Amino acid sequence: MTIPGAAELRARIAVRRRDFVVDIALDLAPGETVAVMGRSGAGKSTLLGALAGLTPLDEGEISVDGRVLDRAPRLRTAPMERGIVLLGQEARLFPHLTARENVAFGPRSAGVPASVARSLADEWLDRVGLPGTGDRRPARLSGGEQQRVAVARALAAEPRVVLLDEPLVALDAVTASEIRAMLLERLAGVTTVAVTHDAIDAAALADRLVIVERGRVTQEGPVREVLSVPATDVAARIAGLERLEGVARGGAFVRGQLRLESTDATSLALARTEGMALAAVFPASAVRLGEGTPALVSHLEPTPTGVRVVTDHGAAEVPPAEAASIRPGDTVLVSIAAERVRFAAAS
Structure with missing residues (x-):
């Protein structure tokens, strides 16, 4: 089975919002995982939307392995052609397709023969801890199982970069712990940007932590370093510390x-x-x-x-x-x- 390749991500995104400008630069080495944290409304989802191609840039540039995907104002690559997948809070599986067909969707869209895509899908379902569930539709899966299928679907598409938008927030504590461990294993070596409100997720999944406040980066560095010595009050609250x-x-x-x-x-x-x-x-x-x-x-x-x-x-x-x-x-x-x-x- 092909494992998603590690890619270099370089981005400087500027998106004007009603009350401030989200202006963030991110450089990720191949295979690096960076966690992004901050208050609600700080610009984290805007960042992911821009990287995924869902939000147009007002200024800036996004490139993966040297290939420029976006350059404001003229160049913009469609979401399906970027090699970047976004895994959000909701699994958003196709309700009329089985788990197998959901996971096979990406490879089939890329021209992989149906039989091969289905075989790959079954392998990915095994890898995320759901062997034998290929014939079930989403309605017959629990919330945690649906999120596992969503992870399998994302990685089966062989993305160059994975974006996580708080995929554990809607899960109970036990299921979230299980999915966190699975993500840590399956995303090893995959270039990943993970937005989270949970310092546990950042410490478990990421190599580096970026704190965003009102659209700007206020602190970044190794996760444990940022959490142990927060540079702002927001970072301190995230770390569970007084400052x-x-x-x-x-x-x-x-x-x-x-x-x-x-x-x-x-x-x-x-x-x-x-x-x-x-x-x-x-x-x-x-x-x-x-x-x-x-x-x-x-x-x-x-x-x-x-x-x-x-x-x-x-x-x-x-x-x-x-x-x-x-x-x-x-x-x-x-x-x-x-x-x-x-x-x-x-x-």
Whole structure:
């Protein structure tokens, strides 16, 4: 069976939206997977639409292995002729076709004889964990099975580049975990751009992470590096961390009355540069209430395991009983253990 080839993707897309311009440059090495994350409405789906040929460029250029697909304003290659497939939140299988015929659609469209295409389809169904399901129509498949068929259909078309638009978001946690593991295996060596809201997906699937805010890239780098030292508040929320900005004073981070220390060697080196703008990053679980620096409570947020008490010095995650007597506008004392804090240069 032919495995999709690894291709180099180079793109600079500029698309004008009502309130801002999505202006993003992406360069992917052959076989690289890049995750794209950001708030809803930041421009992630616009990026995928442009790469897939569904959204025209106002400016920019897209090329795969040196072949220019789009160059605004005159050159635009049709979606079916790009060698790029988009796998979205919905499987969008042809309801009147069996799973086998759905998967065989791409090869048959490319001129592969029907018998060969069907044989390839059965092989791909085996590869995505659905042996013996070729005769079933989508209505007889579960949501997770339909998404597996969609993956098989996408890869059977032998794409040069695969685009993932949150394909796990509509699945339950167990099924999403299974599909994530399958994607990790089947997309190995395939050039992939994966849009997701889930840091777990980014860490599991991607080599590199790009953070997009209001149509612009605000941070990019190795996934774990970006998630461990987020450069913006948006990136911090994605990573599940708190981020405060302050300055280096006396080998520590200072923000108003709040003084934080760190045991991390890189952080300590930064903090020795007196007056340097710093960002302090830490998990909300590291924040303790009841002693330390006064902080003003802005609001409380329920979580699956307790309550986030959000203050002007970051948020603390506490049990419901501990938050029961706290109200917005209250002043609480906060402290953060030095071993849980990291510093980074702030822009």
